[in-house]
Amino acid sequence: MNSEKKERRQEQLAKKAETIKAFASHIKMKNATELTIDGHPYRLISNYREGFNIEKLEERFSSILTKYDYILGDWGYDQLRLRGFYASNSKQGSSGQNIDHIQDYLDEYCNFGCAYFILQNLGESKPGRKPRRNNKRGYHSTDKRNDTGEKMYRSRRRNPKHKNYKKKRSRDNKTNRGFTIRQK
Template sequence: MNRAKIQDYIDQREEQRADLYHFTAQDHTRFTLNGHPYELVKEYRDGFSGEELAKRFSNILSKYDYIVGDWGYDQLRLKGFYDKSNPQFNPEQGVDTIEDYLYEDCNFGCAYFIIHNDDVWVPRRRRRGKKGPKSPVIKERRRKLKQPGVRHRRHQHAERVKAGNHQQKFVIHKRRQGAKK
């Protein structure tokens, strides 16, 4: 696949995503993305662009309290972080690790921004078990074949056959009823 074809795919994907997310600025720090309110907390080196954020945004990011966007090689990268009050909080993705992320994972001196999600969407967990409609579950058990060894099989016998150039193979034949071995 050549670069021109890859660029065509990227352009097609951007055209498809253009109508998905709409950015609306309310003032310098507050904005909405598809009606969902956000606040710009920090901007470094003019890293914030609402239109570019709308192009790269995904619904999965609405579960995070803070979203960091950093620029590298003219590409916007987004990563979410949880507040300690969020039920999905884990220390690796906590607000305290934003600074570590910027120093360790981002390009040195890159432009970035931090936005706060004013209305966090916490996904509901699906309960699997007794409550709710039961979905059909298919359980498959594998059985080991319990065949006796080749010498102990009653109606079969093995025979070596030369296949050429010092190779051998075994052929299993069905015994005739009257023959014994």
């Protein structure tokens, strides 16, 4: 029975290795500091304690990281963790995702003295999305303005009756009743 479990476990590990290979990125080193990942050019800026490992980077790299200007890879518990950062002059992302805050990230979230590397994206970053419209003002708010830019207001027809006002029925008007109330 133990041999069957071992065989099943080995089959599972083999399938996992195949899927990792299928989704792995292709990394090609041009020289000691320049490389391409799936056709995107990168430069190795920092390699602290020899943290750069091509095989693990191929397994862990995701195409989502191509939008960042810098990629930090740090090691913790024998696992590579990748995190993207934007350039200091970029308006994308929050201030914590700025390359100027990379040392804060290393101090706060990484193990003390862990090996890490920093890659710089040399390719053109894709243009960001257009900001979405604020639809709180209405769908075509510009159509409601006249030539001077002033907002036009529609006059409401004033109804003298209140919304909760019910029409008084006379007791003689029994045509609308579907049943009769027996009175004593």
